[in-house]
Amino acid sequence: MRTIYKKNWRHPAKRLFKNFGVLTLPVCYAFKLIMNTHGKELATRGDVTGRVTRQSNQLDLARCRLERTKKSPSYMGARLYNELPEQWKEKTFGGLRRTLKEFLIKAAPYSTEEVFTLLGELG
Numbered sequence: 001m002r003t004i005y006k007k008n009w010r011h012p013a014k015r016l017f018k019n020f021g022v023l024t025l026p027v028c029y030a031f032k033l034i035m036n037t038h039g040k041e042l043a044t045r046g047d048v049t050g051r052v053t054r055q056s057n058q059l060d061l062a063r064c065r066l067e068r069t070k071k072s073p074s075y076m077g078a079r080l081y082n083e084l085p086e087q088w089k090e091k092t093f094g095g096l097r098r099t100l101k102e103f104l105i106k107a108a109p110y111s112t113e114e115v116f117t118l119l120g121e122l123g
Contacts, residue, residue: 017108027104030115033077034084038096042078057089058082076112083119 001016002009017024023031037059046056059078064070081089088096103122109115 014108014110018105021105023101023104024108024110026112027109027115030076030080030112031100031104033073034080034100035093035097036073037077037081038089039093057086080112080115080119083116085119085122 001007001013001020001022002011005016005020007016016022043060044056045058045060046052048060049056059082061075061078061082064075069075084100088099091099103118104115107114107118109118
């Protein structure tokens with residue numbers, strides 16, 4: 001971004017991402033994972049346990065012991081989707097896409113862990 005807009009190497013890039021409405025690469029990855037998870041009919045915790053609890057609307061995450069599995073796109077997408085506020089999950093595909101993209105552009109996080117933190121603070 002600094003090179004494209006001919007800024008000094010000391011100029012903060014975060015401001016450039018916000019001003020020009022560009023998602024950082026890790027955030028673009030997280031955005032795509034959430035959008036791919038949104039339209040799918042995946043098992044929720046309520047479906048698996050058969051009980052109605054506070055978290056029965058959350059997607060069921062399979063138990064995994066390997067870090068490699070936890071970083072897989074399907075697992076990471078479900079984890080990110082579970083962090084979304086309930087109001088956002090009820091939106092249509094286009095509505096969620098618009099809301100999530102606006103939120104991520106304003107926040108301009110640099111990593112997927114920052115996305116988890118930001119979404120966790122919302123919901």
